[in-house]
Amino acid sequence: MTQPHLSFGPGTEFDTVRAMLARWGSTAQGAGDDGALLDVPAGRQLVVSTDTVVEDVHFRRGWITSEEIAYRAGAAAISDLAAMGAEPLAMTIALTLPDAWRDQSMALADGIGAIARTCGMPIVGGDLSSGRELSIGVTVLGTVEPGGALTRAGAVAGQALWVTGSLGSSRLAVQAFERGLQPSATHRERFVHPEPRLREARWLAAHGATAAIDISDGVASDAAHVAAASRVSLTLHLDLLPLAPGASPVEAARSGEEYELLVAAPASLDAAAFERAFGVPLTRVGEVEAAGSAGAGVDTRLGDEHVPLPRGHDHFAR
Amino acid sequence: MTQPHLSFGPGTEFDTVRAMLARWGSTAQGAGDDGALLDVPAGRQLVVSTDTVVEDVHFRRGWITSEEIAYRAGAAAISDLAAMGAEPLAMTIALTLPDAWRDQSMALADGIGAIARTCGMPIVGGDLSSGRELSIGVTVLGTVEPGGALTRAGAVAGQALWVTGSLGSSRLAVQAFERGLQPSATHRERFVHPEPRLREARWLAAHGATAAIDISDGVASDAAHVAAASRVSLTLHLDLLPLAPGASPVEAARSGEEYELLVAAPASLDAAAFERAFGVPLTRVGEVEAAGSAGAGVDTRLGDEHVPLPRGHDHFAR
Numbered sequence: 001m002t003q004p005h006l007s008f009g010p011g012t013e014f015d016t017v018r019a020m021l022a023r024w025g026s027t028a029q030g031a032g033d034d035g036a037l038l039d040v041p042a043g044r045q046l047v048v049s050t051d052t053v054v055e056d057v058h059f060r061r062g063w064i065t066s067e068e069i070a071y072r073a074g075a076a077a078i079s080d081l082a083a084m085g086a087e088p089l090a091m092t093i094a095l096t097l098p099d100a101w102r103d104q105s106m107a108l109a110d111g112i113g114a115i116a117r118t119c120g121m122p123i124v125g126g127d128l129s130s131g132r133e134l135s136i137g138v139t140v141l142g143t144v145e146p147g148g149a150l151t152r153a154g155a156v157a158g159q160a161l162w163v164t165g166s167l168g169s170s171r172l173a174v175q176a177f178e179r180g181l182q183p184s185a186t187h188r189e190r191f192v193h194p195e196p197r198l199r200e201a202r203w204l205a206a207h208g209a210t211a212a213i214d215i216s217d218g219v220a221s222d223a224a225h226v227a228a229a230s231r232v233s234l235t236l237h238l239d240l241l242p243l244a245p246g247a248s249p250v251e252a253a254r255s256g257e258e259y260e261l262l263v264a265a266p267a268s269l270d271a272a273a274f275e276r277a278f279g280v281p282l283t284r285v286g287e288v289e290a291a292g293s294a295g296a297g298v299d300t301r302l303g304d305e306h307v308p309l310p311r312g313h314d315h316f317a318r
Numbered sequence: 319m320t321q322p323h324l325s326f327g328p329g330t331e332f333d334t335v336r337a338m339l340a341r342w343g344s345t346a347q348g349a350g351d352d353g354a355l356l357d358v359p360a361g362r363q364l365v366v367s368t369d370t371v372v373e374d375v376h377f378r379r380g381w382i383t384s385e386e387i388a389y390r391a392g393a394a395a396i397s398d399l400a401a402m403g404a405e406p407l408a409m410t411i412a413l414t415l416p417d418a419w420r421d422q423s424m425a426l427a428d429g430i431g432a433i434a435r436t437c438g439m440p441i442v443g444g445d446l447s448s449g450r451e452l453s454i455g456v457t458v459l460g461t462v463e464p465g466g467a468l469t470r471a472g473a474v475a476g477q478a479l480w481v482t483g484s485l486g487s488s489r490l491a492v493q494a495f496e497r498g499l500q501p502s503a504t505h506r507e508r509f510v511h512p513e514p515r516l517r518e519a520r521w522l523a524a525h526g527a528t529a530a531i532d533i534s535d536g537v538a539s540d541a542a543h544v545a546a547a548s549r550v551s552l553t554l555h556l557d558l559l560p561l562a563p564g565a566s567p568v569e570a571a572r573s574g575e576e577y578e579l580l581v582a583a584p585a586s587l588d589a590a591a592f593e594r595a596f597g598v599p600l601t602r603v604g605e606v607e608a609a610g611s612a613g614a615g616v617d618t619r620l621g622d623e624h625v626p627l628p629r630g631h632d633h634f635a636r
Contacts, residue, residue, distance in 0.1 A: 033469045033547070034401035034532060035367035035460070040358045048442060049353035050410040050457060054449040083352035092368040094412065094455045124366060131372040132451050137412045139368060139457040142353070151351050214352060229351070 016097075017128055020109040027116050029090075030124035038090055038124065044143035046089075049080035052137040061134075063177040066104040068192035070111025070136060072257075076216070077138035078119050078196040079259040083214035085150035085205040086142030088198060091116060092125040094137035101134045108136070119196055150201060154211035155230035155264035161286035162204075162269060164197050164260045167219060168247025171255035186245055194259040200278050201261060207274075209265035215258040220300050222262055223286075227296045230264070233289045238302045242283040249302060264288050334415075335446055338427040345431055347408075347440040354442035356408055362461035364407075367398035370455040379452075381495040384422040386510035388429025388454060390575075394534070395456035396437050396514040397577040401532035403468035403523040404460030406516060409434060410443040412455035419452045426454070437514055468519060472529035473548035473582035479604035480522075480587060482515050482578045485537060486565025489573035504563055512577040518596050519579060525592075527583035533576040538618055540580055541604075545614045548582070551607045556620045560601040567620060582606050 021028050030036035040046060053059060053073045064072075074091070081088060093112055097105060116123050121140065169183075169190035176183035183191065201212060211230060213222045220236060227234045238249035247255070267284065274282040291297075300307050339346050348354035358364060371377060371391040382390075392409070399406060411430055415423060434441050439458065487501075487508035494501035501509065519530060529548060531540045538554060545552045556567035565573070585602070592600040609615075618625050 033467075033471070034398040034530075035365040035404065035458075037402075037462070037467055038364040038366060039464075040362075040364050042360070044358075046356040046358050046364070046459075047353040048356060048408065048410060048457075048459065050412050050443050050445050050455075052412045052414065052445045052447055052455065054414055054447050056450075057448050080352040084355075086353065090366065092366060092457060094368050094370040094457075096370065096372055096453060125368050127368050127370045127455075129370055129372050130375050131453065132374075133449060135414060135449065135453060137368075137370065137445075137455045139366075139410060139412075140353075141364075141366065141459075144355070146357075149351075149355055153351070212352075 016105050019106060023106060023109050024113045024123055027113055027123055029122040036124035038141070040089070041143055043146065045146050045149065047081060047084045047086040047142040047144055047149065048139065049077065050137065050139040051077040051080065052135060055134040064192050066107035067111035070108040071115045071193060073136040074112050074115035074138055075194045075196055075259060076257065077140045078115065078121060078198070079194070079214040081140050081142040082196045082198045082201045083150065083212045083261060084142065084144060085148065085201045085212065086144050087202070088119055088121045089141040089143055090124040091121045091141065092139045093123060094127045096129045096131035096133070096135040098130065098132055098134055119198060148205060150205055150209060150212035150263065152211060152213050152226050152229035155226050155232050155288045156210060157232055157288055157290040159210070159264040159288040160267035160269070160284050161223070161234060161236065161288060162263045162265055163219060163242060163283050163285050164200055165280050166242040166244045167215065167252035167258055167260060168244035168255045170257045171251055172244065172247055184245070190244065194257070196259060197261050200274070200280060203274060203277060204263050204265055207265065207269055209263045211264035212261050215260045215262055216256055218254045218256045219262055220253045220298060223298045226262065226264065227298050231291050231296045233291050233296060234286055234298045235289065236286040236298055236300050238300060238307065240283065240285045242281055253300065334423050337424060341424060341427050342431045342441055345435050345441055348442035356442065358407070359461055361464070363464050363467065365399060365402045365404040365460040365462055365467065366457065367395065368455065368457040369395035369398065370453060373452040378495070382510050384425035385429035388426040389433045389511060391454040392430050392433035392456055393512045393514055393577060394575065395458045396433065396439060396516070397512070397532040399458050399460040400514045400516045400519045401468065401530045401579060402460065402462060403466065403519045403530065404462050405520070406437055406439045407459040407461055408442040409439045409459065410457045411441060412445045414447045414449035414451070414453040416448065416450055416452055437516060466523060468523055468527060468530035468581065470529060470531050470544050470547035473544050473550050473606045474528060475550055475606055475608040477528070477582045477606040478585035478587070478602050479541070479552060479554065479606065480581045480583055481537060481560060481601050481603050482518055483598050484560040484562045485533065485570035485576050485578060486562035486573045488575045489569055490562065490565055502563070508562065512575070514577060515579045518592070518598060521592060521595060522581050522583055525583065525587055527581045529582035530579050533578045533580055534574055536572045536574045537580055538571045538616060541616045544580065544582065545616050549609050549614045551609050551614060552604055552616045553607065554604040554616055554618050556618060556625065558601065558603045560599055571618070
């Protein structure tokens with residue numbers, strides 16, 4: 001059987017689901033049953049994460065295309081697997097599709113299909129319902145070697161902090177949209193097509209990284225999660241952050257939904273080899289130290305100055 | 319770590335999630351990370367299914383309590399695992415919580431927690447977001463012996479059709495609510511606390527059942543899915559259906575969201591042993607035959623008469 005389990009809510013058409021399946025082609029796999037059957041590679045641990053984006057909370061209609069909205073929703077969910085150092089296994093989609101979005105259903109399917117294909121994630125199940133606001137819920141499944149996951153709790157004193165890619169595009173893109181402007185082509189592309197760092201994370205794990213988090217709230221805020229979970233003190237040098245064109249260090253530190261990775265790994269990591277392998281920069285941005293008397297936390301510095309921890313991502317609604 | 323991965327959407331409070339986790343107690347498990355780590359028992363296949371209920375589409379505020387709404391949402395999702403004959407592994411919750419429902423968050427958490435606990439399903443992850451309508455998305459994970467799943471495609475000519483429990487309460491409860499009345503205590507209880515037939519399904523699989531579906535659209539409609547997937551002809555005797563008090567055979571056949579099981583299994587199944595084991599009736603309601611010249615389908619009979627296939631479940635909105 002090559003059709004995934006997709007149950008049909010009221011007010012929706014079988015035809016919509018069939019058309020989505022046709023567009024997904026071989027990316028849609030599964031049992032066509034009450035549930036989908038999956039083989040988990042022997043001896044691997046399962047990783048599961050779920051993420052929902054809701055109209056006017058996580059995105060605004062009109063800023064970007066429907067295909068891009070769905071692509072980002074999928075990428076955001078898959079990025080959590082990357083942050084765990086997981087291999088992709090499968091994903092399910094829960095789509096609430098209001099009448100006002102009905103004519104966008106194929107574009108939404110195309111966006112989900114594109115990110116699923118890009119990341120090698122078969123779509124094995126789903127649920128289509130009507131409703132008053134568009135909502136895209138994505139549950140992702142991946143696998144890791146037992147004990148091999150990159151967790152938030154894995155940072156150890158003596159390691160360095162590293163960041164993949166560059167930061168700031170997402171924030172600058174949202175600021176442009178909020179002013180009714182178009183972002184630069186670079187920022188727009190980074191915003192609409194974030195790249196889950198799946199392969200990069202596994203390379204990093206293989207080269208000694210022990211902790212990772214994907215940058216969804218802003219690197220400074222996300223670092224605080226790692227510090228708390230690992231019970232360590234982190235120093236984050238804002239002047240070392242890899243900047244998207246036109247972004248200031250503080251803008252880069254506060255830019256959320258970047259879906260780059262912040263990792264704790266040996267200071268001796270071969271960043272040049274990483275860049276050769278993936279065409280993506282890897283930048284050392286700080287240090288991991290034992291928690292001082294003040295407890296675990298993040299010391300955010302600009303040069304020699306301590307600067308207050310910038311607030312996390314400002315979502316663009318409510 | 320004993321806290322599940324729960325990411326925090328905009329407009330929602332950490333405090334809400336923390337309070338939910340406290341109410342879930344040991345039912346909430348996981349890594350407190352980008353994703354939750356799960357051990358899949360060696361040599362088992364994974365089963366995954368996702369289900370979303372949306373306000374005014376799948377339920378109406380005011381008919382039943384918030385706790386009951388959430389309980390039913392969880393039960394509906396878990397019922398899909400039962401229909402596959404799966405052992406429970408874990409579940410994730412995607413909750414979209416409008417401001418107007420904020421004061422119900424603990425009641426909703428209690429309902430989800432109660433069904434999770436009842437079914438032995440740890441809550442390992444989730445996502446909390448604001449939005450304009452309440453939506454509860456539940457993804458369930460279970461495991462089966464390889465080749466041991468009960469699928470819709472497994473029915474074989476010569477088997478009998480069996481139904482667990484009794485049918486009709488859900489439809490009669492909705493009809494009462496729609497008229498502004500309270501259903502009878504029996505129908506109300508069946509409606510608000512459906513019981514996923516997890517253990518029952520595994521017993522049936524161990525005793526020769528090869529196909530199952532949970533009754534979500536009405537037994538006649540669901541039988542049609544089995545007939546199509548198995549490429550067989552099914553005869554469903556409406557006069558043999560196990561009736562909830564006050565339900566007619568046609569009402570029982572059309573009652574959706576029952577979450578009982580329709581299974582294809584040997585005619586020699588020991589229904590008395592099943593009833594002794596679970597305190598739930600098991601009733602023979604039909605036969606599986608080779609698909610005739612008219613192709614796969616369901617012949618719905620009342621005594622000797624062929625009656626037109628009753629339409630499936632009428633959802634109570636739109």
